[in-house]
Amino acid sequence: MLFWNGIAIGMILLVLLAFLIYKLRNPISVPKVKTNVDSEKFNIKAMTKYIKIQFNEMTGRNLYDNALDRADFERQKNMRVELKAALKGCNSGDLYDKMYVKDLIHDLLMKGYGMDEQNVNYVLPFDEPEKLTVQDKFEILMQIYKKKHKYKALPQMIEEYRLDELKNVIEDGQTESYIITEEEILDIYQEKASKLSFEDKMQVIVQRIYQEYKGFGVIDEIRNMLIDGVSGGVSGLPSSMQDIEDEQKLLEAMRRGSKEDVLHSVWIMYRGKTMHLSFLSFGSEREIKRICQSIYKYNSPGQLTEQNGYIINDMKDNSRIVVMRPPFAETWIFFNRKFDLTFADLENFLNPKGRGYTFKNTVLPLRFIPFLMKSTRTIAVTGEQGSGKSTFIMACIKFYAATLALRIMEMAFELHLRKLFPRRNIVTTKETAEISGQQGMDVQKKTDGAVNIIGEAATDEQVTWIIQAGTVASKCTIFSHHPKTFKDLISSLRNSALKTGLFQNEFIAEQQVVSILNFDVHLFKDPEGRRYIERITECVPLIYQENPYPEDSEKARIEFYKRMTDKRAYEERDIIVFEDDGYVAKNPITEHQKKDMLKQMTKKDCAAFEEMLSTFWPVAS
Structure with a gap:
């Protein structure tokens, strides 16, 4: 009898130990409360659409229809002019315009969309970390690091975890390269992530909406970091080059998101090292094209066309941008070089x-x-x-x-x-x-x-x-x-x-x-x-080094021909x-x-x- 009691107690202790380990490995996991939140409303796609509609109304409505007094009319007019300028400048590298637009998105979501402590977890599953994508976790890490290190967030994480060291990952582990892998990001998240505040969650969501609407996709926050530069589209195979005969295999490869496709082509230059952020994906070739078509537009340098297949320009933050497109390049490519x-x-x-x-x-x-x-x-x-x-x-x-x-x-x-x-x-x-x-x-x-x-x-x-x-x-x-x-x-x-x-x-x-x-x-x-x-x-x-000719005429003649036939300047x-x-x-x-x-x-x-x-x-x- 005592034997079976001991077995039962041991099993209970093992279950408790397993539960404790699970809780320790998932520090931000909390029980999900069943609510009547509209999941169709609280997602990135629907919220981005809402922001677009609001911005269009704010910049396009006729102020004369509102019967405003003179003071309110001037105030509304100035706000509209300021918003139009910010929407134009934010994707030209102007950090202040970006902050202005993000603050406005935050206010619209809080005051007009009804964001609160419960529905914020429907937009991204912050309370269920196992459901977060590696991009979600990376952007959460950036928010955590930015609170203390500002725009040194990414450099700080790289230095802290020595992510800029050579690794044997690519080509069956036979070749050294500078690469940051998905496994490394997941490990850092496991160690660094703690219970996020509501405001932290909102900042992550606002950034995601901004980068998909007006920003530069997954590289939007990376571009603002104190690094030497960022580029995209420079590795992997575009869909036009993928040799997959079976249509089903092609669809499956697209669904899985192969690390060798052009979508996983986010690179940074950090302290002279060209590093591949292999865990990030642009999501689609259309997204790379969108970034290339918008990132070079500062000061209207002309159009990127099939005839004019590349453009070199600068951005508002003094960085240099180079964009290329087919048929000049094999795919859509951009290089953003920063000067600290x-x-x-x-x-x-x-x-x-x-x-x-x-x-x-x-x-x-x-x-x-x-x-x-x-x-x-x-x-x-x-x-x-x-x-x-x-x-x-x-x-x-x-x-x-x-x-x-x-x-x-x-x-x-x-x-x-x-x-x-x-x-x-x-x-x-x-x-x-x-x-x-x-x-x-x-x-x-x-x-x-x-x-x-x-x-x-x-x-x-x-x-x-x-x-x-x-x-x-x-x-x-x-x-x-x-x-x-x-x-x-x-x-x-x-x-x-x-x-x-x-x-x-x-x-x-x-x-x-x-x-x-x-x-x-x-x-x-x-x-x-x-x-x-x-x-x-x-x-x-050598005009300053030539020695005078020898006095002997024969030697002088030989020296003359030598200088004429073996000239060095x-x-x-x-x-x-x-x-x-x-x-x-x-x-x-x-x-x-x-x-x-x-x-x-x-x-x-x-x-x-x-x-x-x-x-x-x-x-x-």
Whole structure:
């Protein structure tokens, strides 16, 4: 008898233990109360439709029909104008317009739709976490993190759970990549989620309605985070490329939502690392198309059509947007590149705070680079995409004398130097459909500019702008380019000058390039996402290095033919290089370069320059 009683007690204890474990693993689960709530009314689709109707009425109704007095009429009129402007600006990257529209959605749902503590759980099953999708849980996590970390929410979660580490997930686990998986999000939710307040739930719902109505779908909140950028449509197979013969299998694959389709193609760039958010889906190819057709519209850059298959533009928040569509691209694609102005500081660029790594002897480039600007050197900032070229240029601008007027030419507004230096003389122009870049350069020549900045020398024509600016238009030029080596840089600039017909002779074209260029600052991004200056190289035109001909006539003749048949217009001289996680002083700058730099600087800067050279290159000085 005692034996069977023991068995019964043991079974009861096991059941209690299992129940306790379940409750601990589902901390926000509460008993669902049966109510008479209209489930057809309280869902995202119905609520989004309600918001659309309300906004249409608010912006389209005739105020004269309401028999308002003058004060009320003006108030209603101003509110309508403000709402129209916010609805237009919110999907152009204006965060304040987005907040205005979201606040209005919140008020309409609370006051006009009857949201309360009970029906909020019918919109999304907050009280039954097992029914929440991974997107639901991710957006809840963003709301939880945003309460404390604001727009550092996503970076904070990535850092806290080390989500930016390489993983063996794709291609049967044989290939390393930066990827955040569904399993990781579910685990974080299990650990972080607690009982949500009613207001937290409302904020999640409001964001979902906003992003499906006026925002950018699943990337809407991600785009506002302090990351380097976000893109979509860049991986997976579009439906037109899926090779499924059986119609039933195709429908089943669409229902399951394969992780290898184009819908699961949300990518971010975070601290130089391109990461796949494989747990998120756009839901349909129509949704990707909708985002592509709306995200580039700021300042009306033209229409994205089959004939004009791509558009490069900027957004209200100063980020760059590139959109592509078929037939130019194999599917609808967008790239939104952000520029964090908080890193537009040379010291922070060389040793970024909170990045988890530091470099040795950063004082060397930190002291040397400012003198390149003070002495108005012409500088190429080179490196691959994402290596930090634009950020580096922004970080260096403050070292130019405030007396020098800056003139910038870009494909799309990216540097935003007026935001950093509002009291300096700065004019930025870009190409448009009606005004070519060459016309823009011609206008800039008549605007008293001293420093020319060319955002990116990506085309042959843009290279000619560098040569024009370096010869007749300004004291100096700084530009970005994408070559891997110094030799590649010179060859690329020379070949572009030849292609455009600016020069006919290859050697003369190369001579012209090296006579303009003083230094190449080459940036590098390693596989771990660390960004640093790989080298600072001086361009030494050989016209300053040629030795006199020998006095012996025969030897002089041989030397003459040697120089004519083996012409070299330049030598490259590495001044500072990156070795063993630190910066090393290599060769001193040439005497000719030193004299020219001293000639362009004030007496105070000359003394500091001489002192810096004697510290790091004591033998040469």
